[in-house]
Amino acid sequence: MKLRSAEWFQGAKDTSFQHRTAMRALGHVPESFLGKPIIGILNSWNDLNSCNYPHKELVEYVKRGVYMAGGYPVELHTITTPSELMKPSDLPYRNLMAMDVEETIRSLPIDGVVLLCECDKTTPAQLMGAASCNLPTLQLAAGHRSSGSFRGKKVNYGTDLWKYLDDYKAGVLDESQWKELESCMNCSLGGCPVMGTASTMKSMSEMLGMMMPGTSSIPAAHSARKTAAEATGRRIVAMVEEEIMPSKLMTEEAFHNAMKLLAAIGGSTNAVIHLTAIAARLGIFLDLEQFDRCSERIPLLVNLQPSGTGSMDEFYEAGGLSAVIGQLLPVLNGECLGATGESIASIYAAARIDNSAIISSLAEAFKPVSGIAVLKGNIAPAGAILKKSASSDHMHKHRGRAVVFDNYQHMLDNIDREDLEVDESSVLVMKNCGPVGAGMPEWGSIPIPQKMLRQGVRDMVRISDARMSGTSYGTVILHAAPESAVGGPLAVVQNGDWIELDVASGTINILVEDAVITERLQAWVKPDAAHTRGYPRLFANSVLQAPQGCDMDFLRPSCKAEAAFIPPVVGRS
Template sequence: MDKKKKLRSSEWFGDDGKMGFVHRSWLRNQGYPDDYFEGRPVIGICNTWSELTPCNGHLRDFAEVVKKGILEAGGVPMEFPVMSLGETIMKPTTMLFRNLASMDTEESIRANPLDGIVLLTGCDKTTPSTIMGACSVDLPTLVVPGGPMLSGRFRGEKVGSGSMNWMIKERQENQGYSAADIREAEVCVARSIGHCNTMGTASTMATMTEALGLTLPGYSSIPAADSRKKMYAQLSGRRIVEMVKEDLTMSKVLTRNAFENAIIVNAAVGGSTNLIIHLTAIARRIGVDLKLEDFDTIGSKIPLLVNMKPSGKYLMEDFYYAGGLPVVMKELTPLLHKETITINGKALTANYTDAVCYDTDVIAKLEKPFQDKSGIAVLKGNLCENGAVIKPSAASPKLMKHRGKAVVFETMEDYHERIDDPNLDIDENSVIVLKGVGPKGYPGMPEVGNVDLPKKLLAKGITDMVRISDGRMSGTAAGTVVLHVSPESTVGGTLALVQNGDWIELDVNQRTLHLDIDPAELDKRKKAWIPPKPVADRGYVKMYIDHVEQADQGADLDFLVGGSGSKVERDLH
């Protein structure tokens, strides 16, 4: 950092008059010595720990480890809480509150005497929300990802803490699972600290963060319970102090090339479709022009290098033992933007030259991948004018080109009420259409796109069907599921006009999703369509409904797009 450039915290602590007295004095009750206020970088530790967020339950301990590193490097650690988002607990969906948590993060950073930021993250939305908020302030920032759980073990079977969820209904129906069986499985699946141990959204977000260059290299793959996780946390504390001295801000790391790298890496690891919405929102916060189509043109031809649930058979612990993300990054070197800067000050691929693969059944060579083409396919057509997405690596090949009659559910409640009705007119060739679960419609765009199949089809051994919705799906799930249909049904997208018995054509290779209907009939339905009433008339939920953008734009609030930087505009005292 330029020696003439003052620390941001000096705006608070560097004044010898009344306001300097005020800003320093009340902190004195914590026992801080003089040198805490005399030019040492103040590092904010943004902690998403909460007992209501099981995946982040260990981050309170991790904060103390980060503090050690900050103190060792000559910085002053200041831990602060922000809204935590527990994916498995919160209703109606954590996605409703991602933007609120980002606002909490942004304003907490902007309003306080902080020179650099460490983001402690874990569960799905805690990573993108805090990164989005930090982007809008643009200080030196790095991420300490909490890490995945150890592999689940249940009656001799290795099970994923996320993917097991999607087996429960089928096992209850076909294998007679009792309540006692379910209770036993619960404990066996989630047997250590950490987030989901599949390549679900939490692991995808951690992988994305490292691919963007926001973590120390190798950090994202380490299980939460591994002692090396804490070692890296301590080193991260040291590094953020140096980043402040170097003035290595987020906007210098998060370039267009860094975002393209994240898309490539996500494809290679078989990452969650949720990456699309979160990465787009992050890009729009930092000022990078990232389009929905970029996820297809950049990522769809990338080979699948990681054999991990839900696209494969292994879990994050196996991935780490095989060499983890460093091996994948090394394999991808010919395809990546090699010179993008990372938070350790080095070029991206220079961080991974020494990586070694210890199990080629978990991590494949670039020339011999598990699939030739992975990534996300972006669909267009009259059913999704602004786009929809599907994850081919998690879909059934035989359904990638399919024509079937629509079985329509107007709401999630309608689905729950009728899906297991023995008289429901549905078979394995039908297309399940779920409306009203987009950003405005639910609201919050829940992970319900991979809805369970009807009991009567599960009993026949059917395990997959084409499903279409304006919602999302869990990164731990698999299936031929078309998601993020935009415009959503609630704002009058074509999805709102689909009726039972309509023919729908899906062709993933051609990137099309088409409602086979006479244009005159479609126009008639449009004229007769009545918008649903908003579900809220006050508070944050009303603000969200009024201002949330569509899925193809990242589902951020329109007034949060872009950032105003970290300048202290005025002292309000």
């Protein structure tokens, strides 16, 4: 076995001497690590990331597993992306974290990698960075937090927050109840306990072979999470010995499997951006049409919020992701490899469903229609998306007049005005919230106007170039491309324009003549840049549009030949 770390430490040359003595200063005696796979454990917890905080403890179990398998663990830290707190958006910092992961792996004496993830963007960021390095890699999730309890009812941080917020704005929930909810909804560590972006991306990672089978849906507080950490540590040493790289696991067929799984679990719309970005790092170029085709005829198998009613605890008890993949095997490419090096067909064939009210079979699906609807038209010629399983079926064919907000602040200032000209058929439109315009925050789930909430309206057609939280729901059209801030047609939609949505035909249009749109675009004035310095400026100047995964143009290879390459170690440190 040829170890990459040997280039730092073995031999009598002066640089090897320098590297070994530097390790001694840290207490790493050469006799303890020479000739062994050095496993870099990239930890992403900090005191402001409640989702990833369990890794402060779990890392010790990973280390134990590495030692047991004959490797040598070193713990390293990267930035993290606590989506609850990062303003205005955590998406730009996904790319920065991916760069941090990539350069940490590339520049240090590491033979294999364990990535400790959970919160929404940490999982794809780590996979993007690892894909660009192509060293043996596994992920370990922190697990989801427990559901809370509010006046005798189970409440899940995420989806229930949006529901209760509507009730509060409508006057159904009073001030004292609202304050009480704040204290009891979110009382433990880990990711959101619903099928939001965190749970979705963990599921995608396991489907891609980058997480140990059966580990993606274990709760944070369950002792099985520690067992999974130790097993991950043991397995990564074997993967170094077997030379199983991300490019061998994350193949084009594996990404197609992930797209099908995304539909079956009612996963987050954010996964479209993330899977596209991860795949491109390997020279695999996904497009929106592939998401559409792969999810076609895949029903919703999982009764979880926001597409259903269940929680992640119930999902785990019902058989977890293993049970879902087992049911999907007839429509998957079963020859793709899992993290154990075996085919997914052999790994998941025996998985069983323990609660059919939460996980259903293909024959008796929870909902017959799921997946991501891809929409195109004169509003979004490069595409927009809609999460079918979490939207209102009766609105999938809809026509209404536009109520337009020029940006997020304009929306906040006007959405609850009593004189807002809006009715339940209106289409709420928000501009300048895309990757260049604002860093593409999760603002796409535009609030229902307060006066409509008081009338009992709980869903309306909404469209923007923003993203939406994976825990959100509604007939919300997202990721409209090209975005407003670069002159996409969404920029020139005006109040009162008729908008027509037809999910079945995959179209979204303003009912305005092409010549009128052209005239409006010619008169359009580009908004001032939101950021003028630092990383946000670099992001805005280099970010690709949503259909390309919002990666930076200089990080995305143009072909497979440029992908997954670590240059040889040269020169002195």
